[in-house]
Amino acid sequence: MDKIVKIRNLFFGYDEKMVLEDINLDIHRGDYLGIVGPNGSAKSTLLKSILGLLKPQRGSIEIFGRSIKDFKEWGRIGYVSQKATSFNSSFPATVEEVVSANLFPKIGLFKSIKKEHKERVFETLKVVGMENYRRRLIGNLSGGQQQKVFIAKTLISEPEIIFLDEPTVGIDVESQGEFYDLLERFNKDMNITIVMVSHDIGVITEKVSRIACMGDKKLLVHNKCCRVPFSEALTRFYGDRMNMLVHRH
Amino acid sequence: MLEILQYGFMQRALLAGIIIGILCPSIGIFIVLRRMSLIGDSLSHVALAGVAAGILAGVYPISMSLIFSVVAALAIEKLRKSYEEYAELSIAIILSAGIGLAVVLISLAKSFNIDLLGYLFGSITTVLPRDLWIITILGILIIITIKFLYKELFYIAFDEVSAKLAGIPVSYINLLFIILIASTITLSMRIVGILLVSSLMILPVATSLQLAKSFKHATILSIVFAQVAIISGIFIAYYLELASGGTIVLISVMILLIVLGIKRLNRYLLRRKVLGTS
Numbered sequence: 001m002d003k004i005v006k007i008r009n010l011f012f013g014y015d016e017k018m019v020l021e022d023i024n025l026d027i028h029r030g031d032y033l034g035i036v037g038p039n040g041s042a043k044s045t046l047l048k049s050i051l052g053l054l055k056p057q058r059g060s061i062e063i064f065g066r067s068i069k070d071f072k073e074w075g076r077i078g079y080v081s082q083k084a085t086s087f088n089s090s091f092p093a094t095v096e097e098v099v100s101a102n103l104f105p106k107i108g109l110f111k112s113i114k115k116e117h118k119e120r121v122f123e124t125l126k127v128v129g130m131e132n133y134r135r136r137l138i139g140n141l142s143g144g145q146q147q148k149v150f151i152a153k154t155l156i157s158e159p160e161i162i163f164l165d166e167p168t169v170g171i172d173v174e175s176q177g178e179f180y181d182l183l184e185r186f187n188k189d190m191n192i193t194i195v196m197v198s199h200d201i202g203v204i205t206e207k208v209s210r211i212a213c214m215g216d217k218k219l220l221v222h223n224k225c226c227r228v229p230f231s232e233a234l235t236r237f238y239g240d241r242m243n244m245l246v247h248r249h
Numbered sequence: 250m251l252e253i254l255q256y257g258f259m260q261r262a263l264l265a266g267i268i269i270g271i272l273c274p275s276i277g278i279f280i281v282l283r284r285m286s287l288i289g290d291s292l293s294h295v296a297l298a299g300v301a302a303g304i305l306a307g308v309y310p311i312s313m314s315l316i317f318s319v320v321a322a323l324a325i326e327k328l329r330k331s332y333e334e335y336a337e338l339s340i341a342i343i344l345s346a347g348i349g350l351a352v353v354l355i356s357l358a359k360s361f362n363i364d365l366l367g368y369l370f371g372s373i374t375t376v377l378p379r380d381l382w383i384i385t386i387l388g389i390l391i392i393i394t395i396k397f398l399y400k401e402l403f404y405i406a407f408d409e410v411s412a413k414l415a416g417i418p419v420s421y422i423n424l425l426f427i428i429l430i431a432s433t434i435t436l437s438m439r440i441v442g443i444l445l446v447s448s449l450m451i452l453p454v455a456t457s458l459q460l461a462k463s464f465k466h467a468t469i470l471s472i473v474f475a476q477v478a479i480i481s482g483i484f485i486a487y488y489l490e491l492a493s494g495g496t497i498v499l500i501s502v503m504i505l506l507i508v509l510g511i512k513r514l515n516r517y518l519l520r521r522k523v524l525g526t527s
Binding site (some may be wrong): 079091096097102105107109113135153 | 279397399404407414415416417457458461491
């Protein structure tokens with residue numbers, strides 16, 4: 001299968017203290033990969049390293065067959081960060097303005113937004129069901145609605161892979177469900193590869209097709225989630241007082 | 250009333266004021282939204298050192314302060330990378346360095362030059378034809394650059410990390426942006442004065458944020474508020490023989506207070522209406 005991301009012998013540390021040791025990971029086209037682990041297990045650090053936002057001390061990261069150091073085709077990658085930390089909620093921007101931002105690299109420097117771009121924004125907002133909110137200020141929407149807008153912003157550049165860093169933190173349960181359904185649709189119908197960092201093990205095991213479990217500086221389990229003796233690994237990372245509840249309707 | 254427009258210095262002051270009234274809020278909106286509000290103060294103190302150095306060396310003070318503030322702007326950007334977690338620290342470091350240098354240079358000049366006072370507090374009567382030329386040419390150049398980079402600057406202000414990941418050349422644009430800030434400050438000091446230039450970048454934006462329905466709307470409103478303050482400020486300063494910079498800034502504060510007051514009143518009326526009908 002087509003390998004989109006290839007990580008080999010990755011080491012990363014903040015000021016002498018290693019947080020990632022000898023990480024190896026392959027992400028294939030069409031994967032829906034969940035990266036789980038307890039707080040402080042460097043899940044987000046791994047994601048930031050893959051995206052080139054942090055520079056590892058050792059090891060290699062390839063994305064679409066190119067080292068992340070020389071990677072330039074950013075339009076092929078989408079990124080949705082944790083809602084709460086990524087933006088200033090009193091920023092005076094409309095939903096339309098926010099979503100069109102990811103078209104800017106395609107439009108190019110020194111050029112302005114045209115009618116066709118606005119139509120594309122409308123169509124993309126329709127995919128996430130937010131087209132009627134396009135003239136609303138982003139700060140006036142609920143957490144769930146904002147996150148849908150951010151996913152539309154990611155989607156508009158037609159990425160082949162989307163990385164999400166704890167995308168449902170601070171969002172109510174109902175909106176979380178809708179959000180996960182959207183991701184599933186992108187993965188199944190549009191064949192977009194999805195990599196999601198989350199501490200919500202219950203949801204992750206329900207939704208994803210592959211799982212990577214982080215802890216103790218290592219990435220331990222990395223396989224189809226239903227085939228893995230999962231509870232054993234979870235106990236190792238989270239401790240033996242942990243219970244996993246899966247609730248089905 | 251319009252007979253004062255016959256005076257050459259008044260025409261120059263107004264023209265320079267109108268250009269600065271577009272420049273300052275257009276740059277200011279990105280400064281405010283990136284939470285860099287103090288950068289204006291910091292760079293203007295360095296600009297003061299530049300003016301003092303210019304007067305001391307007998308060089309045109311505006312060119313000298315342009316060089317000083319651009320170098321300081323580059324230093325801020327460099328320091329910002331060294332103190333990633335304390336971005337405002339780089340601004341504070343340059344502010345201290347700027348004021349220190351300015352004080353030493355002024356003391357070297359032995360007496361407090363009257364010219365320096367004009368730069369400090371802004372004086373419409375001292376806008377020379379040479380000043381107007383540099384304000385017009387550089388001002389138009391900066392306005393065109395902002396217009397062309399408007400959408401990228403918007404994205405970086407909204408979310409710098411996402412902008413980088415979307416493929417926007419964030420470092421280059423940041424560098425250019427900080428040079429634009431330094432140039433705007435140097436150009437504006439003739440009208441509003443070094444001590445008040447940063448207020449002209451911040452106040453109209455602060456007012457517009459109270460009313461804005463979109464980013465574009467916020468930009469347009471802040472330019473409108475700046476123009477109202479500058480044009481009326483220049484006239485009032487002339488007739489009442491006040492310092493132009495202070496007058497312009499006080500009018501900006503008044504506009505902000507009026508907008509805040511109207512908003513409060515609206516909220517109060519709405520609440521009464523809701524309570525009255527229930």
